[in-house]
Amino acid sequence: MTKIDFMGKRKYFYIVSILVMVIGLISYLVQGFNYDIDFTGGTVLEINLHKVPTAQEISELEKLTKKITGTQTPIVRKVEDGKKIMINAHEVHGKKKSELSKETRDKLFGEIAKRYNLKKEDLISYQNVGAVVSSELKSQAIWAVVIASVLMLIYIAIRFEFRFGTTAVAALIHDLLIVLTVYTLFRIPLNSTFIAAILTVLGYSINDTIVVFDRIRENRRIAGKMELKDLVNLSMNQTIGRSIATAMSVIIVLVVLYIMGVQAIKEFAFPLLIGVISGTYSSIFIATALWFDWELSTRKKKLQAKPKRA
Amino acid sequence: MQNKSFAKFLIGCLVIAFAFYIVFFGLEIGTASIPSVQKVIRYGLDLKGGVYIVYEAAKENPTRREMESALQLIRTRLDMRNFYDATATIQGSKRIRVEIPGVKDPDEAIQYIGRTALIEFKGPSGDLIVSGRNVVDAYAQQTTSGYVVALKFDKEGAKKFAEGTRKYLGQNIGIYLDGKLISNPVVRAEIDNGEAVIEGMKDLEEAKTLAQQIKAGALPFALNVIESKAIGPSLGNEAFKSTLKAGIIGILLVFLFMIIFYRLPGLVADIALVAYIVILVAIVGYAKITLTLPGIAGIILSAGMAVDANILIFARLKEELRSGKTLRAAMDAGFKRALNAVIDSNVTTIIAGIVLLFLGTGPIKGFAWTLTIGIVVSFFTAITVTRFLLTSIINTGLFKDIRWYGGKKTREVNA
Numbered sequence: 204m205t206k207i208d209f210m211g212k213r214k215y216f217y218i219v220s221i222l223v224m225v226i227g228l229i230s231y232l233v234q235g236f237n238y239d240i241d242f243t244g245g246t247v248l249e250i251n252l253h254k255v256p257t258a259q260e261i262s263e264l265e266k267l268t269k270k271i272t273g274t275q276t277p278i279v280r281k282v283e284d285g286k287k288i289m290i291n292a293h294e295v296h297g298k299k300k301s302e303l304s305k306e307t308r309d310k311l312f313g314e315i316a317k318r319y320n321l322k323k324e325d326l327i328s329y330q331n332v333g334a335v336v337s338s339e340l341k342s343q344a345i346w347a348v349v350i351a352s353v354l355m356l357i358y359i360a361i362r363f364e365f366r367f368g369t370t371a372v373a374a375l376i377h378d379l380l381i382v383l384t385v386y387t388l389f390r391i392p393l394n395s396t397f398i399a400a401i402l403t404v405l406g407y408s409i410n411d412t413i414v415v416f417d418r419i420r421e422n423r424r425i426a427g428k429m430e431l432k433d434l435v436n437l438s439m440n441q442t443i444g445r446s447i448a449t450a451m452s453v454i455i456v457l458v459v460l461y462i463m464g465v466q467a468i469k470e471f472a473f474p475l476l477i478g479v480i481s482g483t484y485s486s487i488f489i490a491t492a493l494w495f496d497w498e499l500s501t502r503k504k505k506l507q508a509k510p511k512r513a
Numbered sequence: 514m515q516n517k518s519f520a521k522f523l524i525g526c527l528v529i530a531f532a533f534y535i536v537f538f539g540l541e542i543g544t545a546s547i548p549s550v551q552k553v554i555r556y557g558l559d560l561k562g563g564v565y566i567v568y569e570a571a572k573e574n575p576t577r578r579e580m581e582s583a584l585q586l587i588r589t590r591l592d593m594r595n596f597y598d599a600t601a602t603i604q605g606s607k608r609i610r611v612e613i614p615g616v617k618d619p620d621e622a623i624q625y626i627g628r629t630a631l632i633e634f635k636g637p638s639g640d641l642i643v644s645g646r647n648v649v650d651a652y653a654q655q656t657t658s659g660y661v662v663a664l665k666f667d668k669e670g671a672k673k674f675a676e677g678t679r680k681y682l683g684q685n686i687g688i689y690l691d692g693k694l695i696s697n698p699v700v701r702a703e704i705d706n707g708e709a710v711i712e713g714m715k716d717l718e719e720a721k722t723l724a725q726q727i728k729a730g731a732l733p734f735a736l737n738v739i740e741s742k743a744i745g746p747s748l749g750n751e752a753f754k755s756t757l758k759a760g761i762i763g764i765l766l767v768f769l770f771m772i773i774f775y776r777l778p779g780l781v782a783d784i785a786l787v788a789y790i791v792i793l794v795a796i797v798g799y800a801k802i803t804l805t806l807p808g809i810a811g812i813i814l815s816a817g818m819a820v821d822a823n824i825l826i827f828a829r830l831k832e833e834l835r836s837g838k839t840l841r842a843a844m845d846a847g848f849k850r851a852l853n854a855v856i857d858s859n860v861t862t863i864i865a866g867i868v869l870l871f872l873g874t875g876p877i878k879g880f881a882w883t884l885t886i887g888i889v890v891s892f893f894t895a896i897t898v899t900r901f902l903l904t905s906i907i908n909t910g911l912f913k914d915i916r917w918y919g920g921k922k923t924r925e926v927n928a
Contacts, residue, residue, distance in 0.1 A: 283751075305620055330742035331619075343872050351868040355861045362857055399807055399869065399880045403814060406865035406884075410818070410858040414825065417854040445828040452770055452824070453817035456763035460813065463759035465752040467559075467806060475814075 209439045209487065210432050210495055216488035220377060227384025236387055237278075239394035242341055245274075245293030246303040248312065249327040252319050255285040264315065268292050271311045272303060282466040287327065289466075291392075302331035344398045348379065351402060355409050363420060366497055371412045374490035378408045381481040385474050396471050404478030407453070411446060412486035418442050419491070431502070435495050439487060450483040518908035525902050529788045536795045550798035557805035557879055558744055560753045563614035564622055567740040570607040583736060584609055585725060596622075609736070619741040632727045633689040634677065634709075642677035642686065643670050651727040653720035660714035662724045671707025679703045695723070752806055760813045764790070767820055775827045777917040778903060782823035785898040789819050792890045797883060805879030815887025818862070822895035826851040831919050840907050840918075848900055859892050 239247075256264070261279050268277035268290055278291040292311070294301050303311070312326050352372050359368035382404055386393060418438040426434050454476065461472040534540075539549035558565055570583065580603050587609060591599045599613040616622050632645035647670025654663050666674055677686065678700050688696040688711055696711045714720035768786065771779035793812060797804060830847035838846065866885035873881050906912065915924045 328742070328744045332740050347868055347872045350872075351865045354864045354868065358861060358864060359857075396807055396877070396880075398873065399877050402865045402869050403884070406862035407818070409861040409865075410821070413858040413861060414854045417857060421850070421853075441832070442828075445824050448774060448824045448828070449818075449821040452767045452820045453814070455766045455770060456760075456813050456817045459763035459766065460756070460759045460810065463755055463762070465755055465806075467752065468756055468759070468810060471807065471810060 206436070206440055207443070208436055210435050210492065213488065213492035213495070216484075216492060220381075220485075220489060223384060224377075224380050227380060227387060230384065230387045234387065234390070237390040237392050239291065239392035242393055243293065244301060244332055245291060246308060246332075247328075247330045248290045248292070248308065249282070249287060249329065250290070250312065250315060250321070251287050251325040251327055252321070253286055253325070254319070256281065256288065261288075264288065264290070267314055268311060271314065272307055344401070347398055347402060348405065351405060352376075355405075359409075359413070359416075363416060366494060367416050367420075370490050370494040370497065371409055371416065373493055374412055374485040375405050375408055377485045377489050378404055378478060378481045381485075382474050382478045385477045389473070391470055391474060394470075396467065397474075400471055400474045400478065403475055404482055407479055408482030408485060411449070411482050412490045414445065415439065415442050415486050415491055416494070419494075431495070431498060435491060439491060443487065446483055446487060450479060453479050515909050515911075518905045519911075522902060522905035522909065525898070525905065526784060529784060529791065529898075532791045532795075533787060536791050536798070550794055553801070554798040555801050555803045556753070557803045557808065558612050558614060558742075559806045560750075560804065561614055562744050562750070563612065564616045564619040564741065564743045565610060565612045566619055566623055566738055567604070568609045568611070568736040569739045571737050572607075575607055580607070580609070587611060589722075589725065608739075617743060619743050623738055623741065634674070635687045635689055636677065636681050637684050637687075639687075643673040645727060646670075647673065648727060651724040653714075653717055653724045654710075655717065656710075658712060660717055660720040662711040662714065662720050662727065664709040664711070664727065666707040666709070668707070671705065674707065674709060675703060675705035678705075753809075756806060756809045760809060763813055764816055767817060771820060771823070774919065775824070776919050777906065777912055778823075778827045778830060778919070781899055781902045781906065782820065782827070784902060785823065785894045786816065786819060788898045789887075789891050789894040790816065792894065793883070793887055796886055796890070802882050802886075803879055804883075807877060808879035808883045811880040811883035812887060815884050815891060818888065819891030819895065822851075822855045822859070822891060823899055825854055826895065826899065827919070834915055834918055840913070841904075844903060844907060848896070852896070855892065855895065859888050863888050 261281070264279045265277050268274060268279065272292040273295040274292040275295075278289075280289055281287070282289050290311075292303060294303050294307060308329065315321065316323075316325070352375060355375075356368045356372045359371055379401065382401060385391065386397070415438065418441055419435060422429075422434055422438050422441075426437075429437075457472050457476045457479065461469055461476060464472055535547055536550050539552070540547045568583075568587075570580065572579075575583075584601055584603055587601045591601065591611070591613070596613050596616070598615065599611060601609060601611045604610045611622075613622055632648065634642040634644070636642055643666065647666050648664055649667045649670075650665040652663055654661050681700050682703060683700065685697045685699055687694050688698070696713060698712060711723065714723065764786070768783045771782050771786075773779070775782065793815075796802070797808075797812070802808075826847050829851045830843055833843035833846045834840070863885055866881050866888065869881035870878060870885060912918075913925050
């Protein structure tokens with residue numbers, strides 16, 4: 204068994220994580236999130252153009268959408284094989300945004316149909332979402348994450364101890380921020396599947412962390428007076444093979460899904476992929492390292508406190 | 514002992530293969546038959562195309578009864594249009610979600626089912642006397658003149674109806690449902706007690722249906738469309754096919770991965786994974802859980818995670834073997850010591866799944882269902898199927914070399 208001194212290098216891993224999150228924060232401040240209509244309210248049209256549009260054509264389509272619907276920043280993007288496009292738009296009534304009326308929608312599709320010589324059935328699908336749903340979805344997403352985290356924290360606190368629970372949840376927040384970074388950096392639309400993606404990452408990440416913690420808990424019972432650092436390093440060396448193997452099997456499936464899936468699946472598989480990698484990384488380098496630092500600082504305090512009492 | 518163990522292993526594999534055959538191809542013995550899962554599986558709209566519409570009551574805090582009568586109205590209207598495949602469900606406290614497969618234009622569907630002003634009483638010249646808004650009750654009755662629907666108006670309605678019947682004494686008052694004339698009785702006397710009777714029902718069934726429709730039409734609130742979506746069937750079909758294909762390839766790659774890394778136990782895990790897929794697909798299919806696109810992703814993902822339980826056990830097995838234990842002792846210890854981690858890690862993921870189940874809607878719920886069921890099933894197969902098969906194959910005594918279990922150098926281990 205190769206013996207790696209994980210804990211000795213933990214400062215580098217902290218730096219790497221903080222760096223990624225800073226990139227995420229900058230990206231968020233500069234370009235924000237790409238809220239899908241699930242969150243903003245509006246209409247999505249999916250149209251089969253039967254040809255791959257050029258960047259020039261995409262920008263012309265955006266201008267056309269802007270003119271007809273009044274959307275300030277309409278989004279037109281290629282999907283699937285590139286021959287189909289999705290248009291996100293809404294109508295503006297004063298300050299209120301709403302989905303497109305049937306007339307506006309027909310007008311927009313009519314114009315595009317004229318340009319590209321399309322038939323009626325080339326309007327593959329359209330979706331209207333009201334703003335009520337959107338704001339509810341946002342709070343729903345936040346609540347789902349908060350409730351799931353609290354429940355997991357309670358469970359780990361009962362099965363292990365409070366300190367394990369707290370650092371495991373800290374690692375979760377880490378993964379959450381990494382996934383959010385991916386969403387803002389790559390402009391992946393934030394929609395209802397985003398909640399599913401986030402929660403899957405949380406589920407996976409905590410799953411992975413627990414296995415490492417379980418080994419530390421077990422080794423602590425049998426190892427007796429081993430140095431804390433050696434004990435943690437030993438536990439991690441024992442579980443690293445399994446962590447990588449499990450991550451690999453999930454990653455294989457996600458990569459195939461990403462390569463072969465339709466647009467909706469691609470947008471789901473990519474953040475999951477990053478989330479799983481981050482989850483594996485964080486359970487080894489972040490959760491355990493944080494727990495180790497915390498445990499170490501309390502032990503030092505105890506050591507310092509002892510002579511005073513004596 | 515050795516032959517018996519080998520037989521056990523074979524029987525285990527055969528049972529799984531047989532179950533696989535039944536689930537995916539169906540079974541017919543004489544008159545009894547089990548349909549294949551493809552025939553019974555319920556596909557979500559994103560997989561077969563159609564429209565969905567979410568309605569919201571335009572009233573604060575509607576009661577459960579009010580919501581149920583609104584649902585009844587929508588069901589009646591869907592049936593009237595022959596949308597028998599359609600489903601309508603109450604969501605939360607004030608929403609109704611309607612899914613209609615095979616329909617292309619939501620606007621058209623909204624036209625059919627969206628309005629609430631149903632029943633109207635009109636004079637001979639088509640002027641409105643009173644509408645369903647003033648109806649407080651409607652019920653079927655059997656009288657000497659046959660089956661009738663008895664109506665009760667509220668105070669305002671009673672006054673209007675009394676005026677109308679006085680005005681049109683001896684003439685016809687038309688009763689319209691959705692603008693369609695359903696009854697055109699002659700007024701024989703002024704009616705001022707707020708009660709009316711619609712005669713001429715064929716049977717009790719018809720009278721009951723009409724009474725329900727009228728009650729539904731007397732809905733105390735309007736329904737607003739807050740969300741609607743149309744999904745083309747070709748898109749759904751394409752999405753389903755490509756996701757399924759991706760899923761099969763992904764799982765086959767995981768099979769290969771397990772055999773390469775864990776050798777014999779890996780093969781056993783693969784067989785257990787087949788059992789996992791059979792059980793999961795059977796539950797989703799026969800329990801009529803709607804399969805959505807994210808739902809398929811949930812299945813594939815939980816399959817990936819199902820492997821984890823096996824990996825945990827085998828990693829332990831390998832360690833125990835290295836420390837010099839006999840095969841059987843190593844296996845027992847491997848299962849026993851991995852169990853804690855398997856339970857704890859699965860429970861935490863299930864917590865996430867269940868939270869999603871309660872907070873999610875539509876396709877997300879589908880994802881949460883398959884993920885949660887998937888984890889439970891994977892836990893079951895990992896500790897029962899894997900264990901049974903591995904014990905049997907080890908007991909045959911045919912695989913004694915440590916390399917069968919992922920060891921690096923050739924070394925005999927005792928069973």
